[in-house]
Amino acid sequence: MNECEELFGGLERELMSLHHFQASEDDVESEHINFVSHVLYVNNMVLVGLKTSQGLKQLANKVEVESSSADQEEQKIKN
Numbered sequence: 225m226n227e228c229e230e231l232f233g234g235l236e237r238e239l240m241s242l243h244h245f246q247a248s249e250d251d252v253e254s255e256h257i258n259f260v261s262h263v264l265y266v267n268n269m270v271l272v273g274l275k276t277s278q279g280l281k282q283l284a285n286k287v288e289v290e291s292s293s294a295d296q297e298e299q300k301i302k303n
Contacts, residue, residue: 235263236260236263236264236267239259239263
């Protein structure tokens with residue numbers, strides 16, 4: 225998760241520098257706030273997606289383990 229956070233931190237810094245270069249002086253502050261909140265929103269959505277993906281993989285592994293345990297129990301009963 226740290227690699228992902230570092231990646232998006234670097235991306236955020238790069239985008240911020242580009243954004244500052246293009247913004248006029250009058251609206252830098254409000255645009256800066258809007259831009260940062262948008263980047264952070266996207267960042268959070270990606271992190272939530274990664275956590276969800278990891279959670280689904282863990283759930284799939286758990287179901288697989290329980291399924292194989294049930295299969296082993298069935299074999300014991302049949303024998």
